[in-house]
């Protein structure tokens with residue numbers, strides 16, 4: 001009996017339950033990765049982000065013989081089934097909206113060919129369905145933390161067949177790659193092992209410092225097992241473990257309230273009269289709002305395809321509550337650029353930041369002037385991404401409403417806008 005193992009967001013051999021399980025049960029296993037142009041197009045995974053994915057697949061190919069196909073998932077699977085004639089196909093289960101759709105498609109093709117389809121649970125510390133439905137993070141976390149399972153998967157030693165099928169080298173020329181150095185999948189393991197978890201809680205909110213782990217792309221593509229990350233963090237930073245819990249909370253919410261994909265979690269926040277003014281949207285997307293903390297964030301995102309969490313929150317809050325632009329527009333912008341883009345986590349956080357999501361606090365305010373003062377006190381972050389303002393005294397960058405900067409004038413006055421936002425959200429002034 002031989003099997004195909006379809007890699008998706010679990011691009012590693014070590015501590016990979018799905019791959020390990022397939023290798024234990026079958027003498028011969030064909031490891032497979034499919035570059036599906038439809039998925040790449042939908043996720044706008046081109047250029048830099050595709051280069052990162054290719055490096056990740058390359059790293060995997062150095063550890064096992066990996067077959068790589070380029071084409072529609074169903075066509076590639078048909079080709080594999082025709083050449084290899086497996087009895088089973090294994091892959092990880094998926095809890096994202098698009099991941100589920102793809103798994104259903106794979107299941108259908110398997111069914112048509114009489115191949116047994118097996119999903120293996122992976123990429124989470126706790127099964128999202130095992131926690132009773134919770135709408136608020138803290139009670140979720142209490143339940144979640146009791147169920148964390150860190151049992152390591154056996155290291156597989158598969159017998160991989162030699163077949164006339166392509167590998168990454170043959171597929172690479174078909175992909176539109178662009179040089180990308182800001183993140184390297186090969187650095188994940190070292191980053192995890194050297195990350196000072198003890199100082200995470202103190203430093204994590206300051207974007208000018210190297211206080212956050214920057215492991216999100218490694219997690220997004222499954223380059224590290226969550227169990228390994230959890231084991232490193234446990235006992236050294238409860239705050240870090242809580243962040244891993246946040247990731248799983250958004251999946252839990254998506255499972256129980258699937259409508260959040262494109263609809264506000266809070267019913268009372270459906271139908272907010274968004275202004276969606278074109279000039280505001282453009283200023284935001286181009287990083288020319290005149291608020292240095294917001295513009296620096298957009299520049300970091302465009303240059304590095306990653307953004308510090310504090311700045312993500314400032315940006316999202318600014319777009320929705322200060323500019324009164326529909327959060328879905330911002331969500332799509334992050335989707336287009338984030339290396340760690342994860343549809344469920346992105347939607348959850350955008351809704352939370354826009355005060356329309358799973359958050360018991362009725363209306364959070366992120367004043368960009370106070371946020372900049374508090375979290376970028378020396379302006380190291382703003383000056384890095386806005387070098388044209390680097391010569392100015394820091395207090396001027398903090399407060400573009402009190403100082404006239406040689407730069408884009410503020411697109412709106414925060415203090416005037418916030419009363420409008422409260423009205424639009426139905427919040428008493």
Ligand SMILES: Cc1cc2nc3c(=O)[nH]c(=O)nc-3n(C[C@H](O)[C@H](O)[C@H](O)COP(=O)(O)OP(=O)(O)OC[C@H]3O[C@@H](n4cnc5c(N)ncnc54)[C@H](O)[C@@H]3O)c2cc1C
Pocket residue numbers: 204212213214215216217219220240243244246247248250307308309310312313316334338340341342343345346347349350353
């Ligand atoms: C508007 C907005 C959109 C976001 N979109 C995404 C996204 O598409 N993909 C994504 O992975 N994260 C997203 N986040 C969450 C968070 O910003 C990133 O996970 C984090 O900044 C990644 O950097 P890090 O690895 O250094 O995080 P660390 O602070 O080192 O945290 C460690 C890990 O915990 C998880 N984590 C941390 N914060 C959150 C959070 N708020 N929600 C869920 N998981 C979290 C991540 O897996 C992260 O890698 C978003 C946040 C906001 C406010």
